[in-house]
Amino acid sequence: xxxxxxxxxxxxxxxxxxxxxxxxxxxxxxxxxxxxxxxxxxxxxxxxxxxxxxxxxxxxxxxxxxxxxxxxxxxxxxxxxxxxxxxxxxxxxxxxxxxxxxxxxxxxxxxxxxxxxxxxxxxxxxxxxxxxxxxxxxxxxxxxxxxxxxxxxxxxxxxxxxxxxxxxxxxxxxxxxxxxx
Amino acid sequence: xxxxxxxxxxxxxxxxxxxxxxxxxxxxxxxxxxxxxxxxxxxxxxxxxxxxxxxxxxxxxxxxxxxxxxxxxxxxxxxxxxxxxxxxxxxxxxxxxxxxxxxxxxxxxxxxxxxxxxxxxxxxxxxxxxxxxxxxxxxxxxxxxxxxxxxxxxxxxxxxxxxxxxxxxxxxxxxxxxxxxxxxxxxxxxxxxxxxxxxxxxxxxxxxxxxxxxxxxxxxxxxxxxxxxxxxxxxxxxxxxxxxxxxxxxxxxxxxxxxxxxxxxxxxxxxxx
Numbered sequence: 264x265x266x267x268x269x270x271x272x273x274x275x276x277x278x279x280x281x282x283x284x285x286x287x288x289x290x291x292x293x294x295x296x297x298x299x300x301x302x303x304x305x306x307x308x309x310x311x312x313x314x315x316x317x318x319x320x321x322x323x324x325x326x327x328x329x330x331x332x333x334x335x336x337x338x339x340x341x342x343x344x345x346x347x348x349x350x351x352x353x354x355x356x357x358x359x360x361x362x363x364x365x366x367x368x369x370x371x372x373x374x375x376x377x378x379x380x381x382x383x384x385x386x387x388x389x390x391x392x393x394x395x396x397x398x399x400x401x402x403x404x405x406x407x408x409x410x411x412x413x414x415x416x417x418x419x420x421x422x423x424x425x426x427x428x429x430x431x432x433x434x435x436x437x438x439x440x441x442x443x444x
Numbered sequence: 445x446x447x448x449x450x451x452x453x454x455x456x457x458x459x460x461x462x463x464x465x466x467x468x469x470x471x472x473x474x475x476x477x478x479x480x481x482x483x484x485x486x487x488x489x490x491x492x493x494x495x496x497x498x499x500x501x502x503x504x505x506x507x508x509x510x511x512x513x514x515x516x517x518x519x520x521x522x523x524x525x526x527x528x529x530x531x532x533x534x535x536x537x538x539x540x541x542x543x544x545x546x547x548x549x550x551x552x553x554x555x556x557x558x559x560x561x562x563x564x565x566x567x568x569x570x571x572x573x574x575x576x577x578x579x580x581x582x583x584x585x586x587x588x589x590x591x592x593x594x595x596x597x598x599x600x601x602x603x604x605x606x607x608x609x610x611x612x613x614x615x616x617x618x619x620x621x622x623x624x625x626x627x628x629x630x631x632x633x634x635x636x637x638x639x640x641x642x643x644x645x646x647x648x649x650x651x652x653x654x655x656x657x658x659x660x661x662x663x664x665x666x667x668x669x670x671x672x673x674x675x676x677x678x679x680x681x682x683x684x685x686x687x688x689x690x691x692x693x694x695x696x697x698x699x700x701x702x703x704x705x706x707x708x709x710x711x712x713x714x715x716x717x
Contacts, residue, residue: 286505290498297494298486299475302459306468315493319501326505340476394466405469 274338282330293322296339300346307420308350317353321346344411351416392442400435407432450474450481459488544572544614548621555625565625566683567670570639571663573614577643578659580610581650603647603703611643634684637692642666644699651706 272291280288297318304314324345332341393401406417407428414432418425450458450471457463458471475481514527551565615636622633642662649658673682682688 293498298489299482301489302485303472315497319497322501323504343476398465401465
């Protein structure tokens, strides 16, 4: 599928306009990014109410801190960084939520050849190694490395103690190193 | 960037949570870097949901931001609602504060010019907090009254917090200016307890007497006492002497007890009109 970006204004320009106080630019940015952020957040939290709340908080935070965007790198990644931290904040305010983590996040033990190809495309040599990690270890790698969360934040997201996150991350690192050696 | 993109099948499976964890991991990563696939994934979310959320975001974004006072109050650890309510306290308005400072400044200047005029400071400093309470809690100046009446706070806590703001907005200018008084008397601090006592009395009476009326009465009483003490051979310092201070402490304690007892009951807080 090859879709052109919906308009010619870049995300970086929109963020600049948001920093100047343009709600119009915020709306454009929101309409461009709300969808995939919703889907990606839903993969980490099964409760749609929480996802909606997090999405709102995210764009309110963007509105307040657009001028703090460095202008470097991918705005989408910056948005995701805000969203996933807001998600952690939202989960922190709630009672333990292990049940709200969607099954897919930890599941997928049966991996297909297609999975391995997808992983190879996106992660290079790391892909197949990631695929062979146990779901628990992979979830930790996803939270700490790919989502860029701290140990504490990952613990909140995954609903496990921070110590467990640490040991699993260490085990995952060892396993990956062995695979890639 | 690579030439690989999500197929419609993969997009649908991803959005519906049907991808295996490993495949979803790859899609996550790809979507983070590919605007086209982001749009494709985004299109799976119901527009009604996106629209509804936008309406709420716009409301939050366009709401007036917290004022400087609100931010300061929040920094002290109070919640947003309390902060907004306090920021609406009339005595925090610039005009009121300027008035307080000017009046006290004149009194200090008069006192430096002639020691006898020290009585002017002693007369004015303590009645300002009382006037502030009358202004803030009376029917004259309180835009927060309606909110306060409906606010889901314990009435006592609300009263204490608001009074603290009102009183400190008048006491602080007084305390800052007091050191400039001629260093011959206890005036500089002696007025504090009488001021607090009068404030407490006005609030404690609020159940029976409208707060602005009791404040006027207290003010007149205090002015009369200062005038009486300042004429003839007497020294106005008598008003800052130990008996008055003790009396003030007793009055504050008694009024506090009345207020606590009254506000434990759910009767409406503010005075009858």
